[in-house]
Amino acid sequence: MGKIVGFEMSSQQPEKAIKFYSKVFGWEFSEPNWDYWGVSTDKGITDTGINGGISKGPSDYPHGTRIQIEVDSIDVTISKAKENGALVVREKMEFxxxxxAYLVDPTGIGFGLIQKK
Incomplete structure (x- = not known):
């Protein structure tokens, strides 16, 4: 529990960001799904990179990067986070x-919580 499993970079110009990261770092992107482009950062090297994606930034997070933390129970973790001063900015979504879900810690740092089914 608590392992960082990915990242999401938010941009109002995701296609431009994809072009930049592809050319500079060689990242490979998938076709978009829900205005989200998955990214592979390891380019064939096993277990050396954290993968994630670039998305069209929502109004609650138009620019920036959020880590995604895997948890055993998203409901329990959201409850604990709120008890300790976090703010939920995007309620639990099902894929x-x-x-x-997306939260902001008491200092303003945004992060995502992921629970696998």
């Missing part, structure tokens, strides 16, 4: 293989 085909996982649940995802």
């Amino acid at each position: 085909s293989d996982f649940f995802l």
